[in-house]
Amino acid sequence: MKFLLTSSGISNASIHDALVQLLGKPIAESSALCIPTGVQPFPGGPSHVYRFISGSTQNPMCGLGWKSLGVLELTALPSVKREHWVPAVEEADALLVWGGSPLYLCYWMRQSGLADLLPSLRSETVYVGTSGGAMVATPDFGGTTYDDSEPLTASDHALGLVDFSVFPHLEREDGLPNPPLAEIERWAAGLSVPAYAIDDQTAIAVVDGDVEVVSEGKWKLFAR
Amino acid sequence: MKLLLTSAGIKNTSILDALVDLLGKPIAESNALCIPTAAYGSPYGSPQGAWRFICGQSAQPMCELGWSSLGVLELTALPSIDEERWIGWVREADVLLVNGGDALYLDHWMRQSGLADLLPSLSETVYVGFSAGSMVLTPRIGEEFVGWKPPGGGDTALGMVDFSIFPHVDHPDLPENTMAAAERWAAGLPGPAYAIDDETAIQVTDGVVELVSEGHWKLFTP
Numbered sequence: 001m002k003f004l005l006t007s008s009g010i011s012n013a014s015i016h017d018a019l020v021q022l023l024g025k026p027i028a029e030s031s032a033l034c035i036p037t038g039v040q041p042f043p044g045g046p047s048h049v050y051r052f053i054s055g056s057t058q059n060p061m062c063g064l065g066w067k068s069l070g071v072l073e074l075t076a077l078p079s080v081k082r083e084h085w086v087p088a089v090e091e092a093d094a095l096l097v098w099g100g101s102p103l104y105l106c107y108w109m110r111q112s113g114l115a116d117l118l119p120s121l122r123s124e125t126v127y128v129g130t131s132g133g134a135m136v137a138t139p140d141f142g143g144t145t146y147d148d149s150e151p152l153t154a155s156d157h158a159l160g161l162v163d164f165s166v167f168p169h170l171e172r173e174d175g176l177p178n179p180p181l182a183e184i185e186r187w188a189a190g191l192s193v194p195a196y197a198i199d200d201q202t203a204i205a206v207v208d209g210d211v212e213v214v215s216e217g218k219w220k221l222f223a224r
Numbered sequence: 225m226k227l228l229l230t231s232a233g234i235k236n237t238s239i240l241d242a243l244v245d246l247l248g249k250p251i252a253e254s255n256a257l258c259i260p261t262a263a264y265g266s267p268y269g270s271p272q273g274a275w276r277f278i279c280g281q282s283a284q285p286m287c288e289l290g291w292s293s294l295g296v297l298e299l300t301a302l303p304s305i306d307e308e309r310w311i312g313w314v315r316e317a318d319v320l321l322v323n324g325g326d327a328l329y330l331d332h333w334m335r336q337s338g339l340a341d342l343l344p345s346l347s348e349t350v351y352v353g354f355s356a357g358s359m360v361l362t363p364r365i366g367e368e369f370v371g372w373k374p375p376g377g378g379d380t381a382l383g384m385v386d387f388s389i390f391p392h393v394d395h396p397d398l399p400e401n402t403m404a405a406a407e408r409w410a411a412g413l414p415g416p417a418y419a420i421d422d423e424t425a426i427q428v429t430d431g432v433v434e435l436v437s438e439g440h441w442k443l444f445t446p
Binding site: 034045054075085088 | 258264265270272273279293295296304305306309313332
């Protein structure tokens, strides 16, 4: 699997170009499944889910002109026969994983069986994660949750599909809490892996373990 | 709750007019929640089908009508969401748009989620179902429509109305859905049953049943 871990979706031309490069073909020839699950428990959840799926968010992942798009709702999968959903995941060129609560998303990634399936997917499959959707691909999100309710698990131990952590929305300007750099440094110091803090104009591409930062904004690496 | 039980969504102006009547205000001033869940339980369903339903690009018009606001209420997620929070979402909605797919899978999640218990208290809310989204409110769907098997077996659904529904009768793409097949299906059921085509809807207000149709339908009584 290849990864494009973003803070705020496909927010500029550089990140868009990186996505096309990872796909190895135009978006219009690529099929995608979108995963809205992370935002289900948030205030205004239904509206967030609709805007993500319909591609009407500010920096859409779904509204990019995919050849085909489907909804993979993780909370439904345990009650669906595996033969009805596993082939759809195996055939997809890209998985578009929306943010929300990383705790909730991570719990359902495991509970659904998708977490176990991901490592066996074709090496060409592109995992595109935004915010919480990027954080769950890391080994550890160090207690950063964006979530006041912690419904299922208090564990910030994530899937470890890549070997660094991500702190999204660096210097965010949308009114949500914007921790000072010193606080992010303390967060990074508490992790056992290197960490990137990235702003909404930045993404991290990973192919065969090689990490490349794609940015029209700001980012910072906290090495171990 | 006011019900508009369709075979294939808001297919014609008669059904659209009935919907606006039930809402008591224009669609552009009404807040809707769509429920895609039934699609996931059907072997004929697909992730793409759920996407088309939500984005209003299916052949069963519901989500694309121009609602003031639209949200996705995913029943399988509700047991892991704070109850007070999601009940608030449902109470604020003017209308629930319920996708087709597998009726018993939907019945299972209507109950598991707690939505089935909440529905009777929503007196002003309009429930619009199509296909399995309509059948789920009936007492029984009939053996012929059992696909996904509930843990307890059987063909019983929520029983919020006292008749059964055979949707898509005489549909050109479903050669087995003839009126004769519907008659055989109805003969196996203890209560009244309607066979309706895709141009027909059953409206229920305060227990009064009214057929809205630009196509054809038939009532079978035991």
